[in-house]
Amino acid sequence: MKLFFDTSVLVAAGVLGHPQHAAGLAAYRQVMSGRHSGVVSAHGLAEAYSVLTRLPVTPMIQPTEAYRYLTESVVPHCETVSLGELDYLALLESVAKAGSRGGIVYDAIQLQCAVKAACDRIYTFNLKDFIRIAPQLQNKIMSP
Numbered sequence: 001m002k003l004f005f006d007t008s009v010l011v012a013a014g015v016l017g018h019p020q021h022a023a024g025l026a027a028y029r030q031v032m033s034g035r036h037s038g039v040v041s042a043h044g045l046a047e048a049y050s051v052l053t054r055l056p057v058t059p060m061i062q063p064t065e066a067y068r069y070l071t072e073s074v075v076p077h078c079e080t081v082s083l084g085e086l087d088y089l090a091l092l093e094s095v096a097k098a099g100s101r102g103g104i105v106y107d108a109i110q111l112q113c114a115v116k117a118a119c120d121r122i123y124t125f126n127l128k129d130f131i132r133i134a135p136q137l138q139n140k141i142m143s144p
Contacts, residue, residue, distance in 0.1 A: 110122075
């Protein structure tokens with residue numbers, strides 16, 4: 001089974017004090033154990049780095065620690081999916097026609113990568129926005 005992890009789950013799984021750490025880590029362990037295969041978006045890796053290095057935790061997560069987590073704990077266990085120019089143009093057309101504004105486009109990127117990789121489950125803690133963008137994927141979108 002292919003499991004897609006969005007930024008919210010990657011961050012929760014990697015930060016011990018995060019309120020959703022246990023759930024995020026339990027989902028991610030399915031991949032680390034080899035039980036299922038994992039998928040992340042290239043965009044999600046950059047987004048996770050951004051969130052990790054700005055998280056209001058003490059001590060703050062240093063840039064090198066965020067990089068190490070992503071390159072040692074995520075990338076070796078997951079397929080990284082990117083979108084090409086035509087993928088982005090189709091995605092932008094879709095969100096524009098839906099009247100979507102602002103940052104929800106980043107959730108749409110995550111979803112498009114999950115679709116491109118033919119994932120069976122899409123893990124996120126942002127259910128409302130993900131389902132709003134892709135109601136046809138409602139049976140695949142879930143919180144860990």
